[in-house]
Amino acid sequence: MTKKLNVLLAEDQAMVRGALAALLSLAMDDTIAMTVTEVENGDQAMQQLKQQEFDLLLTDIEMPGKTGLELCQYLQQQASPTKTIILTTFGRSGYIKRALEFGVGGFLLKDAPSDDLIHAINQVMAGKRVIDPELAISAIGDEDPLNDKERKALRLAGEGKSTNEIAQLLFIAEGTVRNYLSEAIAKLNATNRIDAARIARQKGWL
Template identity: 50%
Template sequence: MTTILVVEDQSLVRDAIAMLLSLEEGFDVVGKCSNGQEAITYLEHHETPNVILSDIEMPQVTGLDVANHVASKAINTCVVLMTTFAKPGYIKRALSSGVKGFILKESDSDYLIDAIHKVISGEKVISPELAIMALDDKNPLSPKEMSALKLASDGLKTRAIAQQLFLSEGTVRNYLSEAISKLDATNRVDAARIAKQKGWL
């Protein structure tokens, strides 16, 4: 029996996916969570499911955050991420976090069920449209530029960013200036918007 945890912030979608999977012979939906934090809490208090099927974009804690948690704690489960937004940067970040599957929500139910069977058997599954986008995607930002930009997008000022990253304010300003230049943006807010649209932040 393949045990599955469904993580999705929209209750109707979450219930529909859980119902669909529970009808498949050999699948057992053992839990449903409305966000990534609930999923992390679930993993701390329950037997680890074989598969975590999670949306990416959720309030507070995202599906990518869940994948990073699973990887950092070496939890023995297969993470499959779903998205409505075909952002190429998501795919590279997901794969670097050990995600086993990455599918579009528009995929039909047979594709989803087949994808879960494949990841359980040790394969990786990426929707073809997403794979093509990922191959064409080139993120020009360095990890430190992304870190500074992410904190700036959260509303932090230069001094606060410098404190969080243990850098000087001048260095932070340089990172933000480089990011703005590389993305051909007008300011740090615009640069963060562009990077988020690409899925790099």
């Protein structure tokens, strides 16, 4: 009997997204029929997740709009049955730690062999967790000092947004934005908001 697997693939690089979709369509055997919905940014992925149920979310981390980690956090908050696998270029400890906190089923680097991805999908769909042991160990490192509000404000600041623009995007007052950024700068021992964003990004905290 053929098992149907409904997959949401979120990846902002068109070439990588197309290659992954082709791999998924070719790699499964006769017992699994995979339907892949492709989106090119985190906001489109969020819209899809709110509109329909998926068996699996396969997502990058760094994308325009919502990050892959925010998508996984949303699914966790909704107590969604959707399984999650992160496929990223970066094995930063902060990313892995937050992924584990959000109940991610798999965390793979994009340079992993294609067979590893197919194996991870099978394992995750069976209720298991697949994370490279060395990556998991690295997640024991630095503690992320930022809260979600500071993280969102700092990420926008790092993109070059002004205090006013950040306030409008987050629907908060400009004074509140300044407070969030000041807290983030102090926690990271940074010289300014751009320096703080750079430090946080290197750690995988944004």
